Amino acid sequence: MEFAATIVILTCTYALLAAGTVILYKAGRVVNFAHGELAIVGGYVFYSAGLMSGGTSLWFPVAGAVVFSIIMGMFIYMAMMRRLVGEPFYVAILVTVGIGIVLKSAILVIWRAERLTIDVGVTPAIRMAGGATLSYMDIASVVLTVAFFAGLYLFFRFTRLGVQFRGTAENALLASQRGVDVNFVLSLAWVIAILAASLSGVLYGGRAFLSTESVTIGLAGLTAALVGGLDSLRGAVAGAFIVACAQYLTVRLVDPVLSEAVPFLLLVIVMSIRPWGLFGTQEELDRV
Amino acid sequence: MSRTGYNLRTNYLESNEVIRRPYQKVLVAMVLAVAVLLPAATSTFFVHLLNLCFLSAIGALGLMLLTGFCGQISLGHAAFLAVGAFTTVILTVHVGAPFVVVIPAAAVTGAVLGFIIGLPSLRFRGVYLAIITLAMHYTVIFLATSYQANFAKSASAGITIPDPSIGPLVIKGEYTWYYFSLVLLTLVTIWCVNLIRTRPGRAWMAIRDRDIAAEALGINLTRYKLMAFMVSSTLASVSGSLLAYYSNVVTVETYTIDLAVIYVAMIIVGGMGSILGALMGAIFMTLLPFGIDGLFSYLPREWRYGSTVFGVQVGAVGICIILFLLIEPKGLAEIWRRIETYFDRWPFRYRPLDTTRH
Amino acid sequence: MTDILLQVRQLEVVYHRVATAVQGVSLEVPKGSIVALVGTNGAGKTTTLRAISGFLPSEDAEITDGDITYGDRRINGQLPHQMARAGVILVPERDKVFGTLSVEDNLEFAARGGGEITLERVLGYFPLLTQRKSQLAGYLSGGEKQMLAIGMALLCRPTLLLIDELSLGLAPIVIKDLMALLHRISKELGLTVLLVEQNANAALAIADFGYVMEGGRVVFYGKASELISHPDVREFYLGGAAQSETKSYRDIKQYRRKRRWWG
Ligand SMILES: Nc1ncnc2c1ncn2[C@@H]1O[C@H](COP(=O)(O)OP(=O)(O)OP(=O)(O)O)[C@@H](O)[C@H]1O
Ligand SMILES: [Mg+2]
Numbered sequence: 076m077e078f079a080a081t082i083v084i085l086t087c088t089y090a091l092l093a094a095g096t097v098i099l100y101k102a103g104r105v106v107n108f109a110h111g112e113l114a115i116v117g118g119y120v121f122y123s124a125g126l127m128s129g130g131t132s133l134w135f136p137v138a139g140a141v142v143f144s145i146i147m148g149m150f151i152y153m154a155m156m157r158r159l160v161g162e163p164f165y166v167a168i169l170v171t172v173g174i175g176i177v178l179k180s181a182i183l184v185i186w187r188a189e190r191l192t193i194d195v196g197v198t199p200a201i202r203m204a205g206g207a208t209l210s211y212m213d214i215a216s217v218v219l220t221v222a223f224f225a226g227l228y229l230f231f232r233f234t235r236l237g238v239q240f241r242g243t244a245e246n247a248l249l250a251s252q253r254g255v256d257v258n259f260v261l262s263l264a265w266v267i268a269i270l271a272a273s274l275s276g277v278l279y280g281g282r283a284f285l286s287t288e289s290v291t292i293g294l295a296g297l298t299a300a301l302v303g304g305l306d307s308l309r310g311a312v313a314g315a316f317i318v319a320c321a322q323y324l325t326v327r328l329v330d331p332v333l334s335e336a337v338p339f340l341l342l343v344i345v346m347s348i349r350p351w352g353l354f355g356t357q358e359e360l361d362r363v
Numbered sequence: 364m365s366r367t368g369y370n371l372r373t374n375y376l377e378s379n380e381v382i383r384r385p386y387q388k389v390l391v392a393m394v395l396a397v398a399v400l401l402p403a404a405t406s407t408f409f410v411h412l413l414n415l416c417f418l419s420a421i422g423a424l425g426l427m428l429l430t431g432f433c434g435q436i437s438l439g440h441a442a443f444l445a446v447g448a449f450t451t452v453i454l455t456v457h458v459g460a461p462f463v464v465v466i467p468a469a470a471v472t473g474a475v476l477g478f479i480i481g482l483p484s485l486r487f488r489g490v491y492l493a494i495i496t497l498a499m500h501y502t503v504i505f506l507a508t509s510y511q512a513n514f515a516k517s518a519s520a521g522i523t524i525p526d527p528s529i530g531p532l533v534i535k536g537e538y539t540w541y542y543f544s545l546v547l548l549t550l551v552t553i554w555c556v557n558l559i560r561t562r563p564g565r566a567w568m569a570i571r572d573r574d575i576a577a578e579a580l581g582i583n584l585t586r587y588k589l590m591a592f593m594v595s596s597t598l599a600s601v602s603g604s605l606l607a608y609y610s611n612v613v614t615v616e617t618y619t620i621d622l623a624v625i626y627v628a629m630i631i632v633g634g635m636g637s638i639l640g641a642l643m644g645a646i647f648m649t650l651l652p653f654g655i656d657g658l659f660s661y662l663p664r665e666w667r668y669g670s671t672v673f674g675v676q677v678g679a680v681g682i683c684i685i686l687f688l689l690i691e692p693k694g695l696a697e698i699w700r701r702i703e704t705y706f707d708r709w710p711f712r713y714r715p716l717d718t719t720r721h
Numbered sequence: 722m723t724d725i726l727l728q729v730r731q732l733e734v735v736y737h738r739v740a741t742a743v744q745g746v747s748l749e750v751p752k753g754s755i756v757a758l759v760g761t762n763g764a765g766k767t768t769t770l771r772a773i774s775g776f777l778p779s780e781d782a783e784i785t786d787g788d789i790t791y792g793d794r795r796i797n798g799q800l801p802h803q804m805a806r807a808g809v810i811l812v813p814e815r816d817k818v819f820g821t822l823s824v825e826d827n828l829e830f831a832a833r834g835g836g837e838i839t840l841e842r843v844l845g846y847f848p849l850l851t852q853r854k855s856q857l858a859g860y861l862s863g864g865e866k867q868m869l870a871i872g873m874a875l876l877c878r879p880t881l882l883l884i885d886e887l888s889l890g891l892a893p894i895v896i897k898d899l900m901a902l903l904h905r906i907s908k909e910l911g912l913t914v915l916l917v918e919q920n921a922n923a924a925l926a927i928a929d930f931g932y933v934m935e936g937g938r939v940v941f942y943g944k945a946s947e948l949i950s951h952p953d954v955r956e957f958y959l960g961g962a963a964q965s966e967t968k969s970y971r972d973i974k975q976y977r978r979k980r981r982w983w984g
Binding site: 155173182 | 673
């Protein structure tokens with residue numbers, strides 16, 4: 076029972092990250108190497124906003140994380156990514172690598188690399204069959220993740236903005252010619268992706284801890300996205316589940332030190348069998 | 364005498380010239396002369412910094428060949444350095460092998476690993492390849508970590524290795540190392556320059572600019588991509604081995620992903636596709652943290668937390684990467700080129716024919 | 722005199738800072754009229770339309786000279802979505818629909834509330850689309866794509882409709898129907914249309930005015946009916962030289978002599 080709970084929550088954490096990676100990839104053909112850093116900094120912001128408000132209400136930290144996502148998303152897109160269209164592909168990747176390392180330094184400078192665990196004040200409550208305990212935090216994680224994916228689905232499927240979003244991802248020029256402000260849509264993609272990452276960071280910080288080392292969850296998320304297929308949201312969930320299982324089993328059965336390398340070993344396996352991922356489209360392989 | 368401007372090349376012989384401007388010979392000679400005389404004029408600490416610059420420049424040249432010339436992006440350079448360092452550890456500590464054996468051995472291990480990492484590059488491009496090199500990094504670091512943990516329970520501070528010696532000559536102390544690494548770097552640089560202006564270099568640049576077209580031109584992609592990876596990892600591994608010898612201690616904590624990013628930063632800041640850029644970038648990025656450290660010493664004490672200084676040093680790397688990519692994508696080498704062009708044209712101010720725009 | 726909705730004066734467009742595609746093109750589109758722009762391949766027709774409807778920064782194209790005036794506004798260098806919101810809607814040559822969206826979503830993509838052009842009305846013009854509503858646009862045939870593209874453009878509430886190669890890849894009979902439909906739509910909705918065409922005969926048949934481009938310049942212009950009967954235009958651009966006699970050296974000389982650049 077214990078292991079099922081762990082895997083489910085790990086899946087949620089990675090699925091949120093992978094979803095962000097997929098959205099960014101679809102919107103602008105960028106692969107974001109700073110996603111883990113964004114997630115953890117989002118978690119830190121949540122924590123600090125909570126401290127500032129004296130830990131009385133959940134709204135304050137939530138608002139903090141949302142504001143962080145909006146500012147970061149707009150800034151990254153408008154100040155950096157927007158200028159990179161037409162440059163060689165590696166430029167965008169390396170810029171995100173640069174962003175990642177700057178965020179890491181922010182953790183060192185602003186939070187002094189403190190190891191923090193986010194505690195929203197709900198204690199473990201439910202005893203499961205088999206002796207495992209499940210905290211409200213865990214349940215909230217699952218509910219929030221499901222809600223996020225459901226919201227995303229409804230947004231892309233039924234709202235006009237969502238449709239415009241999908242159109243922009245396919246053909247930005249035509250979208251622009253039909254009156255869509257492409258810059259707005261692509262900034263929005265960044266904001267949504269960072270929002271998901273922050274949520275993931277908060278979940279991770281609630282269950283484990285936030286520190287400069289925990290940014291490696293970004294790599295797990297990236298692997299999840301690749302395993303599932305870089306252009307598929309469904310794949311993000313499936314990939315997250317696979318990575319979570321593999322990681323959990325390695326930590327349990329083999330060696331905890333290996334757990335960081337696990338996603339990549341998995342990746343190498345998937346790449347040699349089905350390089351475009353489980354749900355991805357084959358053509359994408361040549362695009363980046 | 365007709366002069367079309369030094370940036371415009373009108374035939375093959377010209378495009379193969381290493382030194383085009385008459386004064387460049389003087390400049391190179393002057394730089395070398397200054398380099399030879401410099402230790403007499405500066406402090407031991409500064410010589411130490413220059414040693415670090417020279418030794419990491421060898422690794423940076425390796426990455427420049429791979430990324431700057433062959434267009435294969437790699438985030439695994441720290442792992443190649445680690446391979447060199449740990450080969451050194453294993454050979455010196457367990458076998459007691461001498462320096463002249465260890466360095467070639469490190470080169471061979473590096474080449475073998477480079478070959479293995481090069482294999483996926485035949486199938487994957489771009490982002491996918493970058494992620495695979497990242498995977499390689501973590502796998503190598505995992506192996507190194509377990510080795511270090513098994514080596515000695517108390518090896519958390521690192522594994523000590525003895526000073527190297529070539530025959531009767533022991534390479535020890537900043538000044539000996541200085542001349543040793545200067546000679547080595549000069550040789551490696553000359554080798555790299557020749558490599559890129561001959562067949563492999565031209566093949567790499569063709570692959571970088573358009574791999575499919577390169578293949579259609581009859582360039583053997585398999586061969587040249589693997590070669591780029593092997594040359595790159597060999598240089599990195601040798602550089603890692605030398606740095607290990609120089610610092611006398613090897614610990615796996617040195618070889619973080621941040622180190623790989625620093626090497627990427629070196630070639631971006633220096634300027635993609637320029638040997639001179641690799642040297643300038645290596646010097647810039649090696650000195651940067653010390654410069655920041657120096658700046659912090661002017662600040663009030665309460666500002667100088669260890670994590671703050673370290674954080675700013677790390678952040679500066681990222682900011683350099685971003686700013687150079689956005690504002691001066693061809694790096695310091697391009698700035699230098701502009702200065703040179705300015706003096707070439709000197710009394711005239713018209714804009715030169717822009718031959719470098721892509 | 723009729724109002725001029727769009728005026729292009731001495732337009733020059735340069736791609737990638739090196740390739741001049743259009744040089745000194747001037748044209749006028751009176752309000753409520755249909756103007757045809759014809760010419761050989763690579764004449765710069767698409768470039769002219771794109772300059773009017775705006776380039777994305779990533780395209781690395783630049784208007785280096787001239788003015789484009791829409792209504793009484795100079796619109797050089799506006800972004801495509803700004804032009805679209807101002808009512809200048811382009812139906813591009815290629816990639817004119819979103820292949821991964823359904824037909825319905827494609828139409829909805831553009832629909833702006835209000836105005837007299839409703840979804841029902843558009844579907845009334847193109848009844849075929851009704852049957853295909855839930856199908857992915859990528860799987861439509863070329864002609865259906867063209868109809869969808871025009872429908873999409875109409876739903877953007879255009880004042881000035883720019884159409885690039887209405888006839889691209891369509892059967893002659895379909896071209897004729899589509900041209901007639903376009904004529905009807907523009908009259909019913911009071912649209913102004915600037916139509917780029919390879920099929921000059923079909924275009925000039927519904928147009929009020931025509932411009933002939935070659936090598937990045939306008940070489941002839943005039944009333945459509947005059948152009949269509951102008952012997953030089955017929956011979957050089959419409960491909961239907963009246964006589965079928967073999968050309969002599971004299972004709973070629975004449976070709977040289979008669980060809981000239983305007984503006
Ligand atoms: N993106 C581009 N980059 C560089 N040059 C371009 C680009 N687009 C067009 N050109 C050049 O501009 C010139 C005019 O092209 P344009 O597409 O406007 O012609 P066109 O009249 O529409 O031709 P067609 O009838 O074949 O569609 C051509 O010489 C073409 O090579
Ligand atoms: Mg055209």
